[in-house]
Amino acid sequence: MAGAAMEPEEWTDVLTDFQRWFFAMSRLKSFNWAFVEKQLRSSKSSEFMSEILKQTCLHPLCRSVPPSSRYRKSFLSELIRLQEAAGCDPLDELYDALAEVVGAAEASDCYKTYFLPCGGGVSLQETVALISDGTTGLVTWEAGLFLAEWALDHREFFSDRTVLELGSGAGLTGVAICRSCSPKRFVFSDGHPAVLRALRDNVRRNGLGEGASPAASVRELDWTAVTGEELREIGADVVIAADVVYDPAVVRTLVKLLRAVLTAASPPPPDVLVCCAIRNPQTYDGFRRQLESSGIRPEVLDGAVSRVFPYDRTSNMELIRLTAATDQLQTLDSTNTLDNLHLERL
Known part of the structure; x- marks a missing residue:
């Protein structure tokens, strides 16, 4: 033989x-x-x-x-x-x-490992059930994998920059960027207590932390309570989010947060990327309309990504880059002072 x-x-x-x-x-x-x-x-x-x-x-x-x-x-x-x-x-x-x-x-929990082109893998503890503890944030979703693949194809976009991730979930996208794209600092964030506990464990499991290189931290970020001062303190050059547009109930809060992200920091504003698996076109279209009415321009980033991770690729995926339409934001700011004050509290 x-x-x-x-x-x-x-x-x-x-x-x-x-x-x-x-x-x-x-x-x-x-x-x-x-x-x-x-x-x-x-x-x-x-x-x-x-x-x-x-x-x-x-x-x-x-x-x-x-x-x-x-x-x-x-x-x-x-x-x-x-x-x-x-x-x-x-x-x-x-x-x-x-x-x-x-x-x-x-x-109730298991481990998934996603292998990286640079060698080694990202090992995450996730739940067996798609919904656990009242949240979907304890599993890795397709949009997070797609965004990680885009990052691996565009490493220079993250190199030597401070990155804030909104709704990090189990942590796949952020760990992949930390391991492969050489950011200066990476801030994982979420607002659900169970997700934050699992996220901290997964970050440590993959050898990341404040004393590692790059520096990585996990922080609680309540979208309804974050302030402009907190966003300025983070000082993100890049803000990313994946699979956060799945519930119409959170879209309005998310859009206000994204508007705060784009306006809170001193110029230039951070680069903002949002990746969505479009499961409900009506919800996603509503998100796009609210962005535009809030003075935010969504630009679709076309092009295929390298197939690094195994997942279902039949989902309709869209990656958008958000920029502030300065003239429209100024109009909104001058006509809606009360909303601006409320936004600062949001």
């Missing part, structure tokens, strides 16, 4: 994809099962199956930051089904891995 040095060249890409998809807990239908089945039927050997296990369930990461036990059980069950269907000899380590995960209790 051929050893590792004699493995078919096409194995490398498939095994890499299996590892990326497995640790990101991608949907099982995303995996190239047809390739696995072909290898098993043609060789009648468990060698390729053994290599898959080494890159997934038997990889050291699966001890320190494992995907959920339910996910690993489903993944291993599919491998066993394919092996038995191909008539291969049983692979003991495959059944041992399944026995271990079957006996594990299902927790």
Whole structure:
């Protein structure tokens, strides 16, 4: 039997994809099962199956930051089904891995790891449920992954600059920028207590903090209470947000905050990027209209991004850059003093 040095060249890409998809807990239908089945039927050997296990369930990461036990059980069950269907000899380590995960209790939290082009990965503790503790901020969403990919393609945009992230959630986008784009300082923020606890843990888990390089901090930022003074104290050169336009109830508050971000600092204002997965066109159109009526110009940044992370790319994604329409802001400021005072408190 051929050893590792004699493995078919096409194995490398498939095994890499299996590892990326497995640790990101991608949907099982995303995996190239047809390739696995072909290898098993043609060789009648468990060698390729053994290599898959080494890159997934038997990889050291699966001890320190494992995907959920339910996910690993489903993944291993599919491998066993394919092996038995191909008539291969049983692979003991495959059944041992399944026995271990079957006996594990299902927790409410799990780990996902997203591998970076620069090497290593971003490992995050997330919840198994999409909604937990009354928030969606404890999982990584597609817009955050898309924005991280855009940042990896435009590293100079963040290099040696102070970055503020609104609604950081689990922290994927910010950690990826810190690890790959050399910002001077990065400020993660959120307003939900459970999200802030998980976010602080994830930032520490990935080796970031005030004493690290770049300097990174996590702060509570209540969109309804943040002041212009607080924004000036942060001193952001770049402000980013991903998947924050999903609820019509928060759009008005978000727009007021973005207007404060663009006007609170001394010129020049920070660069502001907002990435949205457009699930409800009516909500998103309402957001765009409120931006424009508040004196903020949204500019769509077109162009594909490098495919770094595994996620569902069928979502309609839009990344916009926001700038202040100075003439319109001045008109609003001169005709609505009470709103300006209220905005300073917001």
